[in-house]
Amino acid sequence: xxxxxxxxxxxxxxxxxxxxxxxxxxxxxxxxxxxxxxxxxxxxxxxxxxxxxxxxxxxxxxxxxxxxxxxxxxxxxxxxxxxxxxxxxxxxxxxxxxxxxxxxxxxxxxxxxxxxxxxxxxxxxxxxxxxxxxxxxxxxxxxxxxxxxx
Amino acid sequence: xxxxxxxxxxxxxxxxxxxxxxxxxxxxxxxxxxxxxxxxxxxxxxxxxxxxxxxxxxxxxxxxxxxxxxxxxxxxxxxxxxxxxxxxxxxxxxxxxxxxxxxxxxxxxxxxxxxxxxxxxxxxxxxxxxxxxxxxxxxxxxxxxxxxxx
DNA sequence: GCAACTGGTCTCATTATAAGACCAGATTGA
DNA sequence: TCAATCTGGTCTTATAATGAGACCAGTTGC
Numbered sequence: 441x442x443x444x445x446x447x448x449x450x451x452x453x454x455x456x457x458x459x460x461x462x463x464x465x466x467x468x469x470x471x472x473x474x475x476x477x478x479x480x481x482x483x484x485x486x487x488x489x490x491x492x493x494x495x496x497x498x499x500x501x502x503x504x505x506x507x508x509x510x511x512x513x514x515x516x517x518x519x520x521x522x523x524x525x526x527x528x529x530x531x532x533x534x535x536x537x538x539x540x541x542x543x544x545x546x547x548x549x550x551x552x553x554x555x556x557x558x559x560x561x562x563x564x565x566x567x568x569x570x571x572x573x574x575x576x577x578x579x580x581x582x583x584x585x586x587x588x589x590x
Numbered sequence: 591x592x593x594x595x596x597x598x599x600x601x602x603x604x605x606x607x608x609x610x611x612x613x614x615x616x617x618x619x620x621x622x623x624x625x626x627x628x629x630x631x632x633x634x635x636x637x638x639x640x641x642x643x644x645x646x647x648x649x650x651x652x653x654x655x656x657x658x659x660x661x662x663x664x665x666x667x668x669x670x671x672x673x674x675x676x677x678x679x680x681x682x683x684x685x686x687x688x689x690x691x692x693x694x695x696x697x698x699x700x701x702x703x704x705x706x707x708x709x710x711x712x713x714x715x716x717x718x719x720x721x722x723x724x725x726x727x728x729x730x731x732x733x734x735x736x737x738x739x740x
Numbered sequence: 741g742c743a744a745c746t747g748g749t750c751t752c753a754t755t756a757t758a759a760g761a762c763c764a765g766a767t768t769g770a
Numbered sequence: 771t772c773a774a775t776c777t778g779g780t781c782t783t784a785t786a787a788t789g790a791g792a793c794c795a796g797t798t799g800c
Binding site for chain 2: 446450451452453454455456457459461462463466467470473474504525527528529530531532533534535536537538539540541542543544545550551552553554555556557558560561562563564565566567568569570571572575576577579580581582583584585586
């Protein structure tokens with residue numbers, strides 16, 4: 441059977457996962473944040489099958505996350521660049537990174553680190569209330585829509 | 591071929607995706623944040639195949655995201671509850687939600703909303719520098735590890 | 741005591757993924 | 771200039787994952 445479609449869900453989490461919640465898409469986006477732009481660069485860095493990469497890039501372009509632009513080196517080739525919508529994925533990539541750092545590495549095990557321009561490690565993501573007070577999961581609840589789908 | 595394994599990657603994003611970056615896992619976690627705890631509740635709410643759900647729940651328990659606990663209603667059945675590590679996934683779910691809200695709904699299209707205890711919509715996730723200044727993607731860069739894998 | 745509910749397991753058909761052969765156009769180097 | 775190589779794909783094939791639902795044992799409700 442076909443993979444379940446969540447694109448019409450009432451829950452933004454479900455729609456987001458439908459759009460970019462597969463194995464490769466977020467890794468491609470992560471690499472794009474690291475400055476990769478060419479088909480071959482993604483393919484080499486990720487070790488992804490070329491057919492998969494072709495399909496994923498196409499899907500990300502269709503989703504408005506990436507766009508094809510003329511190569512920055514003046515050659516006839518195209519490059520893939522993050523759009524505004526793609527740059528907005530930054531908190532998702534960062535939240536995944538911070539959870540991974542906190543829970544998936546043994547003490548002392550090396551991993552890449554996110555730094556600010558000054559070379560300082562960044563802080564933890566914060567969810568503020570309207571008034572600026574930091575919120576934890578226990579401070580929130582979801583108001584659902586009438587009830588239609590999922 | 592087997593799905594590519596990222597569990598040993600140097601990049602925390604890759605490891606996080608390896609652990610919880612599949613179609614269903616984050617939806618299960620989202621539902622757990624909404625208070626669902628029983629096998630049947632997840633199955634009905636997600637419309638997921640039972641075999642899939644069994645596999646996903648087992649994987650999440652193995653990953654330390656969920657744990658089986660005695661049913662809160664005193665029956666002989668078990669329930670699945672978020673662990674500390676599971677609760678730490680909150681920013682990931684919120685970031686997906688906020689991106690979905692911003693880019694995947696037409697103007698006026700209804701969707702569920704995250705509220706604080708006072709019933710106020712929450713603010714946007716913020717990534718602070720060590721000194722508390724909010725950072726955007728353009729203010730950061732990744733320092734990679736020596737170079738070993740992906 | 742028995743019908744319905746719960747939480748699964750198993751099988752089957754379909755779809756997705758991984759790996760790599762193959763290819764046309766662009767680029768490079770001698 | 772023109773052959774070798776690079777780029778960005780497409781296609782095929784084998785294997786793994788997914789979706790749907792039949793089936794089942796233990797639990798509960800009546």
